[in-house]
Amino acid sequence: MASMEILETELTKMLGIKFPIIMAPMFLVSNTEMVIEATRAGITGAIPSLNYRTDEEFRQALKEMKSKVAGPIGINLIVNKSNFRLKEQLAICVEEKIDFIITSLGNPKLVIEKCKKHGIKVFCDVTEEVYAKKVEQLGADALIAVNSSAGGHAGNMEAKDLIPLLKSVCNIPVISAGGVGKGEQLQEMLDLGACGISMGSIFIASEEAGVSDAYKEAIVKYGKDDIVMTDKLSGTPCTVINTPYVQEIGTQQNWLERLLNKHKKLKKYMKMLTFYKGMKSLQKAAFGATYKTLWCAGPSIEHVTQVQPVSEIVANFIKNYWDKKKGSQLTSFFLVYRHFRSAI
Structure with missing residues (x-):
């Protein structure tokens, strides 16, 4: 196969x-x-x-x-x-x-x-x-x-x-x-x-993933245009799904957070605090039902259409690779063949 x-x-x-x-x-x-x-x-x-x-x-x-x-x-x-x-x-x-x-x-x-x-x-x-x-x-x-x-x-x-x-x-x-x-x-x-x-x-949209069904459904529902970058989670820009809650709180740190992050002596501790708070928010959203939906994901969710076992996700991915690979090889063969036929 x-x-x-x-x-x-x-x-x-x-x-x-x-x-x-x-x-x-x-x-x-x-x-x-x-x-x-x-x-x-x-x-x-x-x-x-x-x-x-x-x-x-x-x-x-x-x-x-x-x-x-x-x-x-x-x-x-x-x-x-x-x-x-x-x-x-x-x-x-x-x-x-x-x-x-x-x-x-x-x-x-x-x-x-x-x-x-x-x-x-x-x-x-x-x-x-x-x-x-x-x-x-x-x-x-x-x-x-x-x-x-x-x-x-x-x-x-x-x-x-x-x-x-x-x-x-x-x-x-x-x-x-x-x-x-x-x-x-x-x-x-x-x-x-x-x-x-x-x-x-x-x-993330695998049956084996231990996150909430709502998180998995979001991976299926949203696409690449719904991914935004936020610095509110860890102090370092991080990609999340642009849910209504993310739109509500914004993706940029407020003026006080930005000021503290620039302070030579305080910025290390501020970053640690931001990271701690952000990870706690991600944890609550990943495993529980909450309107505060902070779901981390990347643009590749564009290609997710359903929740599946890991084994099927891998098998479908590999099948798609070989189908396209062999399809392009067949196309190349016919182009060479057509060129050869026109030359004789």
């Missing part, structure tokens, strides 16, 4: 997967069941370590996943100072023999140093050339190029500019993150030089 064919790239070789897709780590959304089903479907997935309240919960989740699937399992670690549990989380990842780690929002030096000794791959989120060069020098195994169509904390550049740029200045593989919601778009990223993709938003 076409959907079971293997597409070999640098990413599939590194992780031993059949198709070059990482189910992106999503704060509050990603869970063990989603990653288990993704791995069984021939791709892989990662979960933010901060989705677990305690280190013991985190460890048990890793044990559960490793016991149920033979394929690779990934974890996303926030590597800046706001994650005071980083060292403990990293130690648990090493002890439980996690296959790969995705680092975000900070310096991955400690993570790379620890993981290199144990054969754990480290992929680093990057949005620009300067940071990409730095993490390559530190020993990262691959770059995750977060473009301007990514969900959550998006980058500033479009994929068509970011991927070729990173390929031109770095020698490690580049994984594209953002804007892909159907199979035929994967080929566009591969043609730009990526070795695979990291995508998350379309999996």
